[in-house]
Amino acid sequence: MHDIYEEVKKLCEGAKAAAPALARASGEVRNGVLTAFAALLRKNQEKILAANTADMEAARENGLSVAMMDRLLLTPARLEEIACAMEALVMQEDPIGLGTVQSRPNGMEIKHIRVPLGVVGVIFESRPNVSADIAGLCIKSGNAAVLRGGKEAIRSNTAITETAGDALESCGLPRACVSLIPFTDRAGAQALMEMRGLIDVLIPRGGKGLIQNVVENAKVPVIETGAGNCHLYIHRDGDPGMAVSVAVNAKTSRPSVCNAIETILVHRDVAAGLLPRIKQELEKRGVELRGCPETIKIIDVNPADEADWATEYDDLIVAVKVVESIEEAVAHINRYSTNHSEAIITKDMNAASYFTGAVESACVYVNVSTRFTDGGCFGLGAEVGIATQKLHARGPLGLSALTTKKYIISGNGQIRE
Amino acid sequence: MHDIYEEVKKLCEGAKAAAPALARASGEVRNGVLTAFAALLRKNQEKILAANTADMEAARENGLSVAMMDRLLLTPARLEEIACAMEALVMQEDPIGLGTVQSRPNGMEIKHIRVPLGVVGVIFESRPNVSADIAGLCIKSGNAAVLRGGKEAIRSNTAITETAGDALESCGLPRACVSLIPFTDRAGAQALMEMRGLIDVLIPRGGKGLIQNVVENAKVPVIETGAGNCHLYIHRDGDPGMAVSVAVNAKTSRPSVCNAIETILVHRDVAAGLLPRIKQELEKRGVELRGCPETIKIIDVNPADEADWATEYDDLIVAVKVVESIEEAVAHINRYSTNHSEAIITKDMNAASYFTGAVESACVYVNVSTRFTDGGCFGLGAEVGIATQKLHARGPLGLSALTTKKYIISGNGQIRE
Numbered sequence: 137m138h139d140i141y142e143e144v145k146k147l148c149e150g151a152k153a154a155a156p157a158l159a160r161a162s163g164e165v166r167n168g169v170l171t172a173f174a175a176l177l178r179k180n181q182e183k184i185l186a187a188n189t190a191d192m193e194a195a196r197e198n199g200l201s202v203a204m205m206d207r208l209l210l211t212p213a214r215l216e217e218i219a220c221a222m223e224a225l226v227m228q229e230d231p232i233g234l235g236t237v238q239s240r241p242n243g244m245e246i247k248h249i250r251v252p253l254g255v256v257g258v259i260f261e262s263r264p265n266v267s268a269d270i271a272g273l274c275i276k277s278g279n280a281a282v283l284r285g286g287k288e289a290i291r292s293n294t295a296i297t298e299t300a301g302d303a304l305e306s307c308g309l310p311r312a313c314v315s316l317i318p319f320t321d322r323a324g325a326q327a328l329m330e331m332r333g334l335i336d337v338l339i340p341r342g343g344k345g346l347i348q349n350v351v352e353n354a355k356v357p358v359i360e361t362g363a364g365n366c367h368l369y370i371h372r373d374g375d376p377g378m379a380v381s382v383a384v385n386a387k388t389s390r391p392s393v394c395n396a397i398e399t400i401l402v403h404r405d406v407a408a409g410l411l412p413r414i415k416q417e418l419e420k421r422g423v424e425l426r427g428c429p430e431t432i433k434i435i436d437v438n439p440a441d442e443a444d445w446a447t448e449y450d451d452l453i454v455a456v457k458v459v460e461s462i463e464e465a466v467a468h469i470n471r472y473s474t475n476h477s478e479a480i481i482t483k484d485m486n487a488a489s490y491f492t493g494a495v496e497s498a499c500v501y502v503n504v505s506t507r508f509t510d511g512g513c514f515g516l517g518a519e520v521g522i523a524t525q526k527l528h529a530r531g532p533l534g535l536s537a538l539t540t541k542k543y544i545i546s547g548n549g550q551i552r553e
Numbered sequence: 554m555h556d557i558y559e560e561v562k563k564l565c566e567g568a569k570a571a572a573p574a575l576a577r578a579s580g581e582v583r584n585g586v587l588t589a590f591a592a593l594l595r596k597n598q599e600k601i602l603a604a605n606t607a608d609m610e611a612a613r614e615n616g617l618s619v620a621m622m623d624r625l626l627l628t629p630a631r632l633e634e635i636a637c638a639m640e641a642l643v644m645q646e647d648p649i650g651l652g653t654v655q656s657r658p659n660g661m662e663i664k665h666i667r668v669p670l671g672v673v674g675v676i677f678e679s680r681p682n683v684s685a686d687i688a689g690l691c692i693k694s695g696n697a698a699v700l701r702g703g704k705e706a707i708r709s710n711t712a713i714t715e716t717a718g719d720a721l722e723s724c725g726l727p728r729a730c731v732s733l734i735p736f737t738d739r740a741g742a743q744a745l746m747e748m749r750g751l752i753d754v755l756i757p758r759g760g761k762g763l764i765q766n767v768v769e770n771a772k773v774p775v776i777e778t779g780a781g782n783c784h785l786y787i788h789r790d791g792d793p794g795m796a797v798s799v800a801v802n803a804k805t806s807r808p809s810v811c812n813a814i815e816t817i818l819v820h821r822d823v824a825a826g827l828l829p830r831i832k833q834e835l836e837k838r839g840v841e842l843r844g845c846p847e848t849i850k851i852i853d854v855n856p857a858d859e860a861d862w863a864t865e866y867d868d869l870i871v872a873v874k875v876v877e878s879i880e881e882a883v884a885h886i887n888r889y890s891t892n893h894s895e896a897i898i899t900k901d902m903n904a905a906s907y908f909t910g911a912v913e914s915a916c917v918y919v920n921v922s923t924r925f926t927d928g929g930c931f932g933l934g935a936e937v938g939i940a941t942q943k944l945h946a947r948g949p950l951g952l953s954a955l956t957t958k959k960y961i962i963s964g965n966g967q968i969r970e
Binding site: 238253254337359378381382386389488493502504505507508509514515525526529531541545547553 | 573577671776794930944960
């Protein structure tokens, strides 16, 4: 345990020492690293896929589920997608140096500009493409990255981060700008969470358990991402066809993702008319409905209990509740939501305005499916994650979430009287 | 102890329940509250000054220092200054609602706009004007405020926050939008630090001990402010007259504040010429110099030890170190600084650019005194504090630091394929 802590510390010190070289590199040099990274991912295809095959064999021996195995799998097509994602990053706007300049009455000039955070730590789970994604986002934004992935993907992640190191080196930058923690047990993650002064921000990418663990135990600054207990509220004047269509899309188009809905709230005035239609369309697609007592009076579904309101199923299950008013809907959402994405179906501008103002979540939709909460759909390009906290950055995180702003003041000897 | 926790929790729940009314209030209404607050501070002058007199008497009995007594004192002139500060806030730009709008190819519209954080907690020390300042900044930015001031000022703070409550009420808003925790011992502050889900951000305003305590113990998000172990580095080509003038200004114009310098670093090539002049000008103003071994070879001053490099004196003392190179100066700063404000004196653009890029602090100056790190000097208006962290906001914090951004997406039934 102590050895792991010391090893992780050494690795983070290496990242911190390497970070200034990347932070000072021009946008062209950083884009050059990304281009080289894409080329080397293609060139090293055989080596990377062999590492992935070894991961897959170990996973099979350890009895990993079919779904998990599929997440872990790399194919030539998937590796090509990863390489293309690195090239897409080249085309994104460079966030570094963006900002404002003002001249003050005493003649001094104040620049307020975006600079890299320094060293970004990321703890993630089984998908090996995340190691390339994060490495790419950090290179683009001038940050060193310290990665700690799941044990299932350790060989794939090693091959990918070594390729990133080769790309950095080929552009005259230190390999240590992208590092992978080789310890995949709890102690490796715990050590990373304690690196005050070495890790500028830690981002958990993965399921609720991982995120909760990082938020509660990290001693370094954290960007909380991902958990999505999302809601759809159908107001009394909501278009019934639109309500059903959005409910079906937001629940069933990809039930395992964080922007899928988990609870449908229906105004009592329209519950009797709408719930049978919603039940029919959702059950047709294999969804299990769980209802509040009022719901059960209208449609024959299993009962929902307190735990259902708080659960992110990430599955073909949805909780249904009849509410007396929009105020009750908002109160329910603010109580149980993870503050990710919520939607209202209404024709009433005042209801929409009250809902978007009073709901405390990062993304609030009016007559649109919650499934659009995504960096790509919002025009932000590659996404660091979806933040559900209020400080620093919220919602889909673009590259600027990996920067901080610095004041640079220049003059000719100004002093303050 | 448990009772205090429960009482503080009740008070924070009251603030959270009251916050939406203020968050939804228009800019005109919020400005109306500030105008009423200023008028009522003037109208209640007698009551507020009587409360302050009682604080002052208790302070005298408890043997408070003259400096502390002066911080605590309110006079008709000082109260008028506070009222004027509230009126100045009316003139500042409303941060709420600022942002961007974009239309996406599928016809949905995405607004990304500033909204209040919700409930802002502030822990501060003896100056009673802070309670009015924070109440005003929170009202302007649409946030409910929960204040916990020092015990010396409890009567003054109570009178001021009650006046804020009257102002809120006179504009039809809940009094609980500004609350003062009546418990001035440690348990009152500790309870506030634990209010997860009720306090959206906690800001410590005061000395190093207070800030450190909050950063280490808070379980709610914190904006770290204030501590300033600031440095002046004189490069080998720095103008000697400018170097001396900035050193004198940055150390002596107001030694007790966070943007005053605590260490002067001098390049070895110019140390022999500069140090005697710096010593003469600083000693003339009562400053004690403490030097590294190389410094002591040149000027007759007390020796500095390791602790001196890490100390924010906030007093007429300065540490002096001779460095071999600009790299050594930057390494020293990044090791010992609290990341507040640092300055370089140089004519060399490359040296300036290296210094401003490599120094990790919020504000980096080239040929300007560090004393300008201040919301007013930067044109930001009233200031929440000076942040020394990297996330959310850094440097002098304007009103926007008390906001978060929300995505509001509107459409006509868009679903994601």
